[in-house]
Amino acid sequence: MTAAANLTSACGPRIEFDGIDLTLGRTRILENVRFSVAPGSVHAIVGPNGGGKSSLIKTLLGQMPHQGQLTLHWPGEREVIGSVPQALEFDRGLPMTVDDFMAAMCQRRPAFLGLSRRVRPEIDAALQRVGMLDKRKRRMGALSGGERQRVLLAQGLIPEPQLLVLDEPMSALDEAGIQVFEQLLHGWRRAGTTVLWIEHDLEAVLRLADRVTGLSRQVLFDAPPAQALTPERLLGLFSVHPRSESLA
Template identity: 35%
Template sequence: MAQRVEELRVSAGPVVELADVSFGYTATPVVRDVSLSVESGEYLAIVGPNGSGKSTLMKLLLGLLTPDEGTARLFGEPSHRFDDGARIGYVAQHASASKEMPITVHEVVKMGRFPHVGFGRLSAEDVAIVDRALETVGMSAFANRRVTQLSGGQRQRAFIARALAGEADLLVLDEPTVGVDVESVEAFYELLAALNAEGITILLIEHDLGSVTAHADRVVCLNREILFDGPTEAFVESDALARAFGTAAAFAAGGR
């Protein structure tokens, strides 16, 4: 991990860069004139009401969608052309709620090595990387358990271990605590903080404003366009929550 962190520190330019990005599934833009730059090692949360364009923005920055206007870049390359999947760990919305994978946790985490070795036989070094990823997220004891037998929080940890096995520089999570039991949420965020301390860039969409204000270092508040982008403490003190969510949500986050 230390070598990976050092490689990341010397890389030039932002990890993510959006410039004047607009996109719509119809003639009406879902996101409009969004500019955003994320540097290596940041822990950034994107918040906004339902339908504000958060998941669409995530897909644009990952290259899953192409902007109608503006540019999106990942590690200095156009996002839709970026093909080094090993550098990105993506945990999609509701991934933790999926119960349709009749495979073991170890098999899920091994998938993280595929961008490096294809579908061939994993070497002893690859297996060691998988085992370390499981240990990092506290799932070694569940390695041979089927994913269908896990709780929501355990499944989410398995998917993060898969990203770690791929030696990702950027971890992107879309509402990761949906379907996760309340008791596991704090431990989950402690894990993200530890990974961020190791140098992994965290980009998070989260519906739980209390978790965002307690853990993220920087907040982007979105409602089709960016209403706020800055340090978490300044976000709590701003009027962005009231403009995006209404006063009740602003009170809830401010009174954490």
Template identity: 50%
Template sequence: MRGPAVMFDNVSLQLGGTQVLDAVSFRVEAGALHCLVGPNGGGKTSLVRALLGQMPHSGVIRFEGVAKPVGYVPQLLDFDRNVPMTVNDVMALLTQRRPAFLGSSRSARAAQAEALARTGVAGIGTKPFGSLSGGQRQRVLLAQAISPAPWLLVLDEPTAGIDEAGVRLVEALVAELHDCGVTVLWVNHDLEQVRRIAQSVTVINQRVLFHGPADQIDCRLEDIR
């Protein structure tokens, strides 16, 4: 079984009168590990948020195949460090339907602990989330995205602020999920990493500038910087 194909059909988006996306059309194949690259302000994160139903847009975004659960790792989490929430509280808030103040069920706690272990932060569940380093927070966000295991995994620069060991761990985990059939859409600025991990790539700067195999990305470097 594979995750869904994702189709972007003539997707446009404006923010405050500024054209952020202009008639964006491309297809992510079912079960692909696909990277979305381009310059800062080019619309990558806006496109991801439109995909997740978080931003209004024109055009059509649709799935072919099983699209749920969806896992999502945002680029940044707007979080007040003074809020007294533990890592377990954050995991409960982000991964379950029942109110977080009720706590997690035993099975949910076990799944959350396993996800934290898979992202290299086992045993930190009782620590205040606000006390974590940037790299640790990114690992927790990745853990919540894979609990429960998704069929579509959307990553917005998940290795930003993580050390080299953490980068390799994230790459290995994503590769493992991909091998199990998960469709991965990864917003990425690191072209070396893109060449290393991706099957296919879309270069976007308001509109699609290139869409094709990852080994052809060098031909569009001037559009990415």
């Protein structure tokens, strides 16, 4: 299903980035970033390390101050945002199981009291979708990097999001995990979920995204994948160091 065909059934919001500027200390991270994300689409952001990709989604999640206008046009009263970070930083010596982690992330009841009956069906379903239900009693520290990434994907599914923000979710996945992720991505598109997806795997972006924005402090291109990921455009995006500026 294409993004255009999905607009009428989209449950996710349209996102407008209009002249977004971000300065940290005396360093300009983002400058005049303008593009829009269609509702119910899978929209990828690509670019060099240090180009401002993660900073941009942190502005969307309200985690960084910014200038400019950032607007989410929700289709109804329900406004649910899910996010999956690039990696999980924690003490691997902690005796925290997968169930403990899901409880801490997905319910108000203290995790040491176990899973609540109210959210347990959702957690069961999320772990099943990412192929981790049979490892729910394993310690998080004993999981492989790809397995931990699957658990991060699972927590992003609860509650079922209308907008999902993904920061390089494929970075630690093995082949089986990549297949799980691609199945999830197709499911989100069918459900009309808006997906904003930072990714370094350009082949995956070419196959799976509806639209691609190239970001290196500024927007260098914004187009469908076949038009965006040309050798000329990618050379321009990745051949120079991100042009972060120190303010005089």
